[in-house]
Amino acid sequence: MSYKIHYFPVPGRAEVARLILSIGGIPYEDVHYTHATFPEAKPKMPFGQVPVLEFPDGKLLAQSGAINRYTAKLAGLYPEDPLKAARADEADFLLVDFMDLFSPTWFLPREEKIKAQQEILAGKGKDKLGFLSKLLGNLGEGYVAGDKLSFVDLTIFSTLSSLVSGMYEGVPTTLLGEYPALKAFRNKIANEPGVKAFYEKNSEGLRAAFKPDV
Ligand SMILES: N[C@@H](CCC(=O)N[C@@H](CS)C(=O)NCC(=O)O)C(=O)O
Structure with a gap:
């Protein structure tokens, strides 16, 4: 069981x-x-x-x-310290806000969906990615909740990898090139041993975009 x-x-x-x-x-x-x-x-x-x-x-x-x-x-991937846990939750909810922007686009006809997603990326979505870039750019060698990997690092990794996987037809797969801090962080988490091992075993379809940068 x-x-x-x-x-x-x-x-x-x-x-x-x-x-x-x-x-x-x-x-x-x-x-x-x-x-x-x-x-x-x-x-x-x-x-x-x-x-x-x-x-x-x-x-x-x-x-x-x-x-x-x-x-x-x-x-053991949820911080025990209350402030570290709050920092992890804070970043996680920023991602929820970012993803919610795309929710109304999923059931639009293809051309309208592409246009709506492009508009999000140029407007409110750009603001959210900017806030996330600033947050991640200030971490140095660390993780969102301090010096240890936590669930929110995986949420950021998974969200960014999905975003450029081709699933969002209005989002170019090269988007992270415009956000160096996001690109570097996604790649750092992709190289975490447990994450890397997972995508060595599970690399089909959209998951090709979850691997480390080549
Ligand atoms: N807030 C929920 C949203 C869940 C959700 O939207 N699930 C979708 C798939 S991603 C679903 O079940 N769709 C089928 C349906 O609503 O009938 C969560 O984060 O788990």
């Missing part, structure tokens, strides 16, 4: 929990849905959406933010 992560067969909102469990050496299985199979599972999910973490005893936990924090606490 092990944990199960219910999601689609893509990185998306489940990737950070997968990384955390993998780095922490905590066994888990992926339960994948397709657009054809999800409607049957949807009513069984606590809030009708995934990701959902299933505990070995069958309990279910929804919301990626809750799943990431719970698994990070199990894996």
